[in-house]
Amino acid sequence: MSKTYYDPADLRKFGNITDWNEELGNKFFDYYGKVFEEGALTAREKSLIALAVAHTEQCPYCIDAYTKDGLQRGITKEEMMEAVHVGAAIKSGATLVHGVQMMNKVNKLEM
Amino acid sequence: MSKKSLLARNNDLANTERQLEILSNGQFANGELPTFAKKIAITNQFPLRPKKLEILQINLGYMCNQVCAHCHVDAGPDRKEIMTKETMQECLDVIKKTGAHTLDLTGGAPEMNPNFRWFVEEASTAGINDFIVRSNLTIIRANKKYHDLPTFFKKHKVHVVSSMPHWTRGKTDKQRGNGVFDKSIKALQELNAVGYGMPYSPLKLDLVYNPSGAFLPGDQLALENDFKKALKNEFNINFHHLFAITNLPISRFLDYLIASENYEDYMISLVEAYNSEAVKNVMCTNTLSVSWDGWLYDCDFNQMLNLKVASKVQHISEYNEELLQNRNIIINQHCYGCTAGSGSSCQGVVA
Numbered sequence: 001m002s003k004t005y006y007d008p009a010d011l012r013k014f015g016n017i018t019d020w021n022e023e024l025g026n027k028f029f030d031y032y033g034k035v036f037e038e039g040a041l042t043a044r045e046k047s048l049i050a051l052a053v054a055h056t057e058q059c060p061y062c063i064d065a066y067t068k069d070g071l072q073r074g075i076t077k078e079e080m081m082e083a084v085h086v087g088a089a090i091k092s093g094a095t096l097v098h099g100v101q102m103m104n105k106v107n108k109l110e111m
Numbered sequence: 112m113s114k115k116s117l118l119a120r121n122n123d124l125a126n127t128e129r130q131l132e133i134l135s136n137g138q139f140a141n142g143e144l145p146t147f148a149k150k151i152a153i154t155n156q157f158p159l160r161p162k163k164l165e166i167l168q169i170n171l172g173y174m175c176n177q178v179c180a181h182c183h184v185d186a187g188p189d190r191k192e193i194m195t196k197e198t199m200q201e202c203l204d205v206i207k208k209t210g211a212h213t214l215d216l217t218g219g220a221p222e223m224n225p226n227f228r229w230f231v232e233e234a235s236t237a238g239i240n241d242f243i244v245r246s247n248l249t250i251i252r253a254n255k256k257y258h259d260l261p262t263f264f265k266k267h268k269v270h271v272v273s274s275m276p277h278w279t280r281g282k283t284d285k286q287r288g289n290g291v292f293d294k295s296i297k298a299l300q301e302l303n304a305v306g307y308g309m310p311y312s313p314l315k316l317d318l319v320y321n322p323s324g325a326f327l328p329g330d331q332l333a334l335e336n337d338f339k340k341a342l343k344n345e346f347n348i349n350f351h352h353l354f355a356i357t358n359l360p361i362s363r364f365l366d367y368l369i370a371s372e373n374y375e376d377y378m379i380s381l382v383e384a385y386n387s388e389a390v391k392n393v394m395c396t397n398t399l400s401v402s403w404d405g406w407l408y409d410c411d412f413n414q415m416l417n418l419k420v421a422s423k424v425q426h427i428s429e430y431n432e433e434l435l436q437n438r439n440i441i442i443n444q445h446c447y448g449c450t451a452g453s454g455s456s457c458q459g460v461v462a
Contacts, residue, residue, distance in 0.1 A: 044337075
């Protein structure tokens with residue numbers, strides 16, 4: 001048993017989740033594959049969205065996977081960093097917008 | 112980035128036997144990954160056999176004006192191995208009678224061979240359909256004596272295939288050396304100026320893309336579109352096609368993989384991306400590679416690993432196409448590089 005929670009080698013075993021529930025596992029991977037196909041958005045755009053979300057979700061497997069995916073697609077590091085900032089901006093914005101709730105509560109409680 | 116070849120640095124990996132040892136050890140020796148021979152045997156593709164010969168690829172020498180970080184030839188200014196005029200003549204005799212429709216000159220920088228122009232003039236009259244010269248582009252700008260190469264290529268209807276790892280300066284220079292990007296852009300503009308790469312022009316100009324690191328190339332067509340858009344918008348450059356080529360784990364790229372601790376993961380990526388459809392059209396099945404000193408190989412990579420063809424005929428001086436076609440192709444773990452994803456060859460994807 002690994003002494004750490006995350007092992008980079010586990011990413012390659014992702015497909016094994018079907019071992020314990022083949023039907024749901026397969027449905028997930030079919031869906032996943034379909035989502036990333038070229039559509040109204042290009043596969044390149046989807047890769048950058050995935051990279052941004054990987055960061056906001058703080059999923060180390062996804063960060064490894066979509067950094068590599070981006071490099072394979074010729075996405076530059078400047079584009080990748082901008083995508084990460086988009087994620088960070090939404091994440092911090094989501095925190096800060098709750099400041100309005102705090103302000104509302106203060107205004108209600110204070111004389 | 113080193114300015115010297117592995118050979119000049121006395122690097123362990125300049126020894127091809129050492130490279131083959133590495134490729135057979137580790138994950139492949141302990142059974143974690145299947146050897147290439149075992150993998151192709153699953154789909155009854157072992158032993159790998161040649162199909163009709165289509166491409167004769169001739170390496171005019173390992174001398175080059177660049178020292179690219181990923182170079183599988185270990186080429187550079189310090190490499191002195193270049194083809195003599197006598198060996199060129201032997202090649203010409205073969206070119207005249209071969210059934211191959213494509214002649215592919217490579218190096219090093221083939222233009223640096225002092226008999227390059229004579230050889231091109233002679234070969235261009237031998238009735239070959241597609242006559243390729245693999246030019247690194249910067250050679251055109253390297254010295255005044257090479258400035259007229261675009262018109263020379265045009266005169267002999269040469270199909271120019273050039274390396275271009277990215278449409279941005281940073282990525283290109285990191286792989287190929289400082290200043291390479293700007294010189295390459297200038298050279299491409301000069302090739303365009305004489306008609307190369309222009310829409311509908313019969314003067315063919317294709318680019319070769321190699322990933323600049325330990326990852327595989329993405330979709331060839333998508334990359335071609337991105338390259339076209341960026342090079343057209345920023346530099347008004349036109350070209351015809353982009354060949355996406357996978358870096359094979361040999362020579363300087365192998366050295367990089369090991370030094371950067373990417374070797375094991377890279378081999379896993381190659382094996383995981385294995386595609387048996389790509390095996391059907393892998394380039395060693397339709398190509399013969401000739402070294403600067405006239406030896407024959409299944410491909411350019413086997414040449415660099417010093418794995419000569421498994422045939423009675425091993426040298427251009429005793430060339431016999433019929434005998435050569437009746438051989439088993441020599442394989443090793445580096446071959447996974449040509450069968451990953453859509454496959455990879457000197458002509459780009461194969462599946």
